Amino acid sequence: MGAAPDTKDGTAQHPDGTGEPVLEARGVVKRFGHVEALRGADFTVYKAEVVALIGDNGAGKSTLIKTLSGVHAPDEGEIRVDGRPVRFSTPVDARQAGVETVYQDLAVADDLSVAANLYLGREILRSGPLGRLGLLDRRAMHRGAAQALDQLGVRIPRVTTPIAMLSGGQRQSVAVARAIIWATNVVILDEPTAALGVVQTERVLDVVRRARDAGMSVVLVSHNMPQVLEIADRVEVLRLGRRAARFPADAVTTDDLVAAMTGSSNKRSEQN
Structure with missing residues (x-):
């Protein structure tokens, strides 16, 4: 090289x-x-x-x-x-x-689920009047999170598991995956x-x-x-x-x- x-x-x-x-x-x-x-x-x-x-x-x-x-x-x-x-x-x-960045402190929300962390700040709203009222499409976020984590090989119990219940490696993998999912460069x-x-x-x-x-x-x-x-x-x-x-x-x-x-x-x- x-x-x-x-x-x-x-x-x-x-x-x-x-x-x-x-x-x-x-x-x-x-x-x-x-x-x-x-x-x-x-x-x-x-x-x-x-x-x-x-x-x-x-x-x-x-x-x-x-x-x-x-x-x-x-x-x-x-x-x-x-x-x-x-x-x-x-x-x-x-x-x-x-450009997405993952710092040493991870900046994950312990009380939220894996899926909620992946979509934090980018939540999917439900279609129609319910979405206009601010209701989230949790099923869509769960599906998207599961698919993205599977593609990246991140193994967790389930996307509805709170971050606080994960091991250190799993938490880090979720934080890295979140950055990768949303980064384009x-x-x-x-x-x-x-x-x-x-x-x-x-x-x-x-x-x-x-x-x-x-x-x-x-x-x-x-x-x-x-x-x-x-x-x-x-x-x-x-x-x-x-x-x-x-x-x-x-x-x-x-x-x-x-x-x-x-x-x-x-x-x-x-x-x-």
């Missing part, structure tokens, strides 16, 4: 030389008072790939994903979706552009397997693989280097608020990634 070429105008291309990124950060700067969290950060996500974003604590990973998902507006630089500059003022703007996953056991982790990663194989683009933020190399197609390394390196995942080792994160890498990356 060779280096990803860049066009003369600076537009990054897919490693196979075709296509534009579905999501891209160009020279993004983000300041918080006197602290410059991002110092001209670049990042690219292509269609139907899992790209891992890694970096040491303080590298700017959280700030970058929050900028890509509409939580923070960049002070300089730009965000592009399908090659077009966009400006996200809120996470709703990002979701409307097809990219799903950003912030440490999706943190604090999960081996079996639960593998189930979540299987959901990610199925999403990628179905054509979805996935950004995986993780500190787990072996896991990154297991599931990612590419790896982008952030260091001190900038992209330090990017590699095809099948061409590096854990030691290479750690060296790039710490600034001691001698391995040639695709683009730094």
Whole structure:
């Protein structure tokens, strides 16, 4: 797998030389008072790939994903979706552009069912006068939830089960599935397997693989280097608020990634 070429105008291309990124950060700067969290950060996500974003604590990973998902507006630089500059003022703007994010705290409603969580904020109303009165079409949501979870291989007792009754891995899988179901461009996953056991982790990663194989683009933020190399197609390394390196995942080792994160890498990356 060779280096990803860049066009003369600076537009990054897919490693196979075709296509534009579905999501891209160009020279993004983000300041918080006197602290410059991002110092001209670049990042690219292509269609139907899992790209891992890694970096040491303080590298700017959280700030970058929050900028890509509409939580923070960049002070300089730009965000592009399908090659077009966009400006996200809120996470709703990002979701409307097809970018969904799952943070470590999951943001699932424990007292609601699995189906209700999947359709939270996107509820289906009943047809006719009952719908105009605000009554929900629960049967339609149950059918849709069951079908979507089956396609992604998410195993739960039933879609009417309250989230609070699920295991940690099941809860995480539902949160990831919800993002995948509604995203049209990219799903950003912030440490999706943190604090999960081996079996639960593998189930979540299987959901990610199925999403990628179905054509979805996935950004995986993780500190787990072996896991990154297991599931990612590419790896982008952030260091001190900038992209330090990017590699095809099948061409590096854990030691290479750690060296790039710490600034001691001698391995040639695709683009730094």
